[in-house]
Amino acid sequence: MDIVLRGVRIDDERPLVDIGVESGRIVEIAETIEGRGDEEIEAGGRVALPGFVEPHLHLEKAFLHRRLPARTGTLEEAIRVTGVLKAQQEREDVLERSRRVLDMAVRNGTTLIRAHPDVDPIQGLIGVETAVELRKEYQDLLDLQIVAFPQEGILKAAGVDDLMEQALDMGADVVGGCPYNELSWDDTKAHIDKVFDLAARRGLPIDMHVDFADDADDRRFASARYIAEKTIETGYQGRVALGHVTSLGALSPDEAKPVIDLLRRADIHIVTLPATDVYLGGRKDEARPRRGLTPVRALHEAGVNVAYSSNNIRNAFTPFGRADPLQIGNLLAHLVQFGTPDQQAEILKMGTVNAARVVGVSDDYGLAVGKQADIVILDTLTVADALLDLPARSWVLKRGRVTVVTTVESRVCRGCGENHSLKAPQAAPR
Ligand SMILES: [Zn+2]
Structure with a gap:
């Protein structure tokens, strides 16, 4: 075997396991794997999860927060400010900021x-292009x-019809949409119809920004x-993802229920983007501001596949962010009041297996024999502590190759008498 990970925690109720990896895949999971791998990694009881999946990230708009700061924090302002900056996009700068996000994501186990x-x-x-x-x-x-x-x-x-065709010719592999950004309901429907037509013609999945309002x-x-009706009508079940969907959270349970039932029947994936939605949502509410989230609990209970993602990293839509699925999961857990052990486990699923379903890679994903060896090992000893500790990502493996090693050392000094100096902090990556 290429690599054997020794003493890994994948289930708090079961003994530690060894994980054997060969040719990019998990080939064995057992309490003890006989024989040695070309590389042996002693995990020391640390927790392994399948690599995180971020189904919704904007690279080229990241790290614009200091260029033209937003003053009021509304969605309208964010679109306007970002519009000004988008007009000045320059290739090398876009590449540099995108790499900062990707490097963060890789280090965080995505x-x-x-x-x-x-x-x-x-x-x-x-x-x-970038x-x-x-x-x-x-x-x-x-x-x-x-x-x-x-x-x-x-x-x-x-000219967007043409640009969309060109984007797909260049290598984009999913058809997006932003149907709320049209002038009328008729145009919104026409927008959605165009997205479905284009996707069907190209045989591609769909992922739209939808219903992003209070x-x-x-x-x-x-x-x-x-969209759900259209999905069923066109046989697109399981191949449509919707981001935001915050308006649904404003409906009464009786109004929302038939929509949620339809979303489930259409096997539509919902991607909640809590950092953005909570930051921009409820801005005009002078008393008791709304949380501005999609109804995660109701969707989950109805059997809709729900995942979460970072969305933007440090711009007018989302001034915070470090492309860390554990941080966003922790935020989401607070916002949707998922605190019991089962609910916390569900949050971890939303950042891993549920997100993998959103992007259509479930067949090849997970900590099981035969699956691609995309693994993140957390510096904590029980799965139940992952969202509490927000631990360092000790190792990350992509297709069976180690891509990240993280060491963090910290000690409490009570007159230890030792040298307290540290190395200079690592320069910001690129
Ligand atoms: Zn987005």
């Missing part, structure tokens, strides 16, 4: 990212899926039902 570069008349195809380049550059570290995302609308913005009074922000 082994697959679905990036959503904007495709619009403002920045053209630079987001797709993502295609980075997909190759990072191929040994993570898999990168690329969504052609028409952030400024399709009908509203001239309420669903304006029909452009209540398109989930229409």
Whole structure:
């Protein structure tokens, strides 16, 4: 075997296991694997999870937070400020900021990212072009899926039909949509129809930004039902993901239930983006501001596949972020009040197996024999502590190759009399 990981915790109720890896796959999981691997890693009882999956990240808009700071913090302002900056996008700068995000993600144990570069008349195809380049550059570290995302609308913005075709020709492998950013409900429906037509013609999955508002009074922000019907009608069950869907959270349970039932029947994946949704949501509420999240609990209880992701990293939409699925999972757990052991385990699933379903890699994913060896080993000893400790990612493996080793040393000094000096902090990566 190429690598044997010794003494790994994959289940708090069961003994530690060894994991054998060969030719990029998990070939054995047993309490003791006989024989030695070419490389032996003593995990010392640390926890292993399958590599994190970020189904919704924006690379080319990351790290713009200091260029043109947002003042009020509304969605409208974020779109406007980012629009100004998007018009100035320059290749080397986009690559540099995207690499900062990807490096963070790799270090945090993410082994697959679905990036959503904007495709619009403002920045053209630079987001797709750079993502295609980075997909190759990072191929040994993570898999990168690329969504052609028409952030400024399709009908509203001239030339986007053509740009979408070009983006897919260049190598984008998912059809995106932003149906709320149109001028009328008829145009929103036409936008959705175009997305489905394009996806069907190209045989590609769909991943749209949808219903991103505090309420669903304006029909452009209540398109989930229409999308679910369209999904069933076109046989696209299991191949449609929707990000945000916050308007649904504003409906009464009676109003939301039929929509949620339809989403489940359509096997639509919901990706909640808590860092952005909570930051921008409820801004106009003077008293008791809404949390502005999709109804995660109701969706989960109805059997809808729910995952979460970082969305933006440090820009007007989301001023925080370190591309860390454990940090976002911890935030989400607080916001949706998932605190019991079972609920915390569910949050970990949302960042791993559920997210893998969103991006269509379930067959090859997970800690099981035969699956691709995408593994993150956390510096903690019980799975139940993963969201509590937010531990260092001691090792990360991508396709059976070690891509990250993290050591963190810390001690409490009570007059230890030793030298307290440290090495200078590592320079920010690139
Ligand atoms: Zn997004």
